[in-house]
Amino acid sequence: MIDLFVAAEAEIVSPPILQPADVFLDTAGEDIRRRLFVTTGADGEELCLRPDFTIPVCREYLSRGVPGRVATMAYMGSVFRQRPGESGEFQQAGIERFGETDRPRADAEIFRMAIEATELFDVLDPEIQIGDEGLFTALLEALELPLPVRRRLRSLFGDRAKLEAGLEQLVARDGGDIVAHAGFLGALAGANPEAARAVVEDLLAIAGITAVGGRTAHEIADRFLQQAALKAEGGLTREKADTIGRFLTISGDPVKAARELDRFQREMHIDIAEAVATFRARSKAMKALGIDLASLAFRADFGRNLDYYTGFVFEIRDPARRDGKPVVGGGRYDGLIERLGARVSVPAVGFSMWLDRLAGVELDGGLA
Template sequence: MSSAPFRNARGTRDLLPQDLVLVRHLERVAQKVASAASYREVRTPMFEETRLFQRSLGETSDVVSKEMFSVPKRGTEGAELNLADGYTFRPENTASIARAYVQGGFAASAPLQKWFYVGPMFRYERPQKGRERQFSQFGVEAFGPQSPTLDAEVVGVALQFFHALGFDDQLQVRVNSMGDPEDRAIWSEELRKFFADQFAGESTERCPDCVVRFERNVFRLLDCKVPRCVERNEGAPDLFSVMGDDAKRHHQEFGQALRAIGFEPVEDRSIVRGLDYYSRTVFEVHYPPLGARSALCGGGRYDGLVEEMGGRPTPGVGFSIGFTPTELALKELGLPHAADLQDLEDGLMPQVYAIGIGEEDRLELFRLVTELRQAGIRCELDHRGKSPKAQFQEAAKSGARFALVLGAEEREAKQIVLKDLAAKEERKVGQDEVLTLLHQGLGE
C-alpha cells in the first residue's frame, strides 16, 4: 500500500464553499439569460458511446484523436481493450444534445426546440492556465429553422451572458462562414491544388503539423500560427469565392441581424472551428482587453448534424462558453461586483447564533434551534461544549446578526435572551415569541 497522500486527479479541482459563490452566480446568470430568450434546460448523460463523438466531431479533430476520456465496455474478457467500442466522457455537449433531440423524436417533425445546458465536460489534455480536464460549460442549441436571425439570437444570448456579468461594450463578435458541404468540397479541391506544390517532394517549408493537416484536413492549414506558414497561406483560395448564393446570403443576413441588435460583426476568415459538424455560420465572442486569452465563446451552425445522428435533416445552431476562461477573465477585470454576489455570500452565514450557558441548557437550546431552522432561519449553535465567552466569540465570527442566550434562569421562565450583535442591545423575550421577533428583525 502506498502512503502517498490522496489528491484530486490531474486537471480537476475541488469547488469548496467559497468557490461555489462564483460558480453558482455564473449558473444563475446563464439560466436567466437563456430563459429570457425561451431556451429551456436539458441535461444529457456525462458519457456517451464513443462512436457518437467520433461520428459527430470527426475522427481527425483534435478532440477525438487525442483528447478523449474513454473507457472500454465490460465483458470483452481477455480481449484487448477496444476503446472505440466503449464509452467516452463527453468532451462537449452538442453531439449529445443532437442525439437526444433525435432520440426524443423531435427530428420526425423538426419543430423549433431551443435548449440550454450547464455542466461538466471532460478532455484528456495537459492542464494549464484556463484549461482543465474537467470543466463546466454553458451552451445553447436551437434546432429547426435555418433563419439567420436565429443565429443572431444565439449570439445575442452569449452577449447577454457576458453583459450581465459586467463586461462592457468592448465585447466583440467575430464571424465567418464555413459554407455548405458542397462549397467545402469544392474549396477543399481548390486548396489542395493551391498547396500541392508546397507539400510535393521530400522537403517542405511548412511546419510538421501542416504536413499532417494537408493530408487529413486541408482547411486547418489556414489556422496555422507559425510565421513561415502564415506567409505561405497568402493568396490561398477563399471559401467565399466558391460559396453558393444561399450560404452567402445567409451570412449577409446574419450580419444584418447582428447589426440590428447593436453589434457590428468583425469578419475573421481564420475562424474555422476544430470540429467537423459546423456549416455556414461560425463565430467567436472576444473581449480584446484580455489579450491572448480574449476568446470567451465559440459556436456556429451545424445543419448536417441531426441528419448525421440519424434524424431527418434539421438545421441547428448553438454556442458554448467555458466557465474556466470566463472566471479567469472576470478575475482580471475585477468582476463581478460584490453586490451581485452578496446574497450568495450571505447564504454561507448563519443569521442567528444560539448560545447555551451550561451543559444542562444544550438539549433545550438544540430543540429551539431546530424549530427556528424548520421555520427557514439559518441558525447555528456550538457542538463542542465551549464556554459562554467562547460561544460569543464564535457568534461574532460567524457573521450572525442575532445571538440567542439560554441559561438556567431563562429556561425556567420559558424565556430567552435575544441580542442584536451589531447594536449590542439585548432583551429577554418569551420563547414563544422569538420566531416572530427574529422574522421582524431579519426583515422577512
C-alpha cells in the same frame, strides 16, 4: 444566465456524462478526438466522458421526438478534455436551437444571446471573431473541384497554415501520400467503394490497428479512398488554388466584407451569390437586434476546430485574458443531426461558454 435561457423558451437538459466514444470519433473532429478521456463499459463498448455538450444535446433532441421539429435546449455542467495547463474537468453552459428554418434570424438571435450571456460576467467590450464556413463550401462547389479535393480542403479549413500546405500539395499532385502509396491507391481507384473500404479495414485489423491519431479504422479507410480518387481524377490547378488563396484574404466588419465578397466574385468570375446573400441577410438580422456590426471582425479563413460546423461560426474573447483563449464559441451545424442518425437534415445553431475562463465558477453536479 439561466433566466436568459428560459426567456428563450429553452428546456434545460442534462445529458449523461458517459457517452459512446464512436459518436465523437466519427463527428467531432481531430482536435476533440485526441483530447478524449476514454474507458470501456462492462459489455466492451468504448465510452468517453463527454468532451462537450453539443453532440450529447443533439442525441437528446433525437431521442425526444421527430427530427426537424423546432426545439431549444440549454445546459450547464461538467465536460472533460485533456487540456495542457488547464484542468481536464471544467464547466460549460450553453444553448442549442433546432428546426428553425429562418437561418439568418436564428443565427442572429443565438449570437445576440451569446453576447448577452458574456456581459453577465462583466465582459463588456469583448473581441468578437466571426466567419462563415458556408461561403468556403460554396466556393469549392463553384470551382467544380472533384469531390475528394473538396473533402480534403474542407477538412483543413480553419487552420490557415495546413490549408495552404494542402493546396500546394494538391497542385503538385506528386507529393505526400499519393506517391508514398501509389501502388495501393492505384489498386483501390475505380473499385467498388464499400468493397475497397472493407479491404482497407481488414488490412488494418490484421495489423492490429484500430485507431491512429484519434482516427478510427473506418476513417483511415475513407482517407485511402479519397487519395485513390485524387490519383484517378487529378488534383487542383494553380489558377483555382490561387482563387481559393485570394478568398482566404478577405476580412473586415460584415459590411466591408460583403463588399469584398462582391468584388471577389466579379474579379475571379466566381458565382457564390447565394452564400453571400445569406451572409448579408444574417448581418441585417444582427443589426435589427441591436448588434453593432462595426464591432465584429470577419475573416474568410476563420473556422472552429470541430468538423460539424456548416455555416456561421463565432468566438468571443475577453481582452483581459492574456492567453487569448475564447470564452464563448458557437455556430451553425445543419448536418450533425443527420450524421447522428436522422433521415433528414435539421437546421441547428448554438453556443457554449467556458465558465472557468469567464469567472472561475464552480458548479456542483450540473443543473437538471
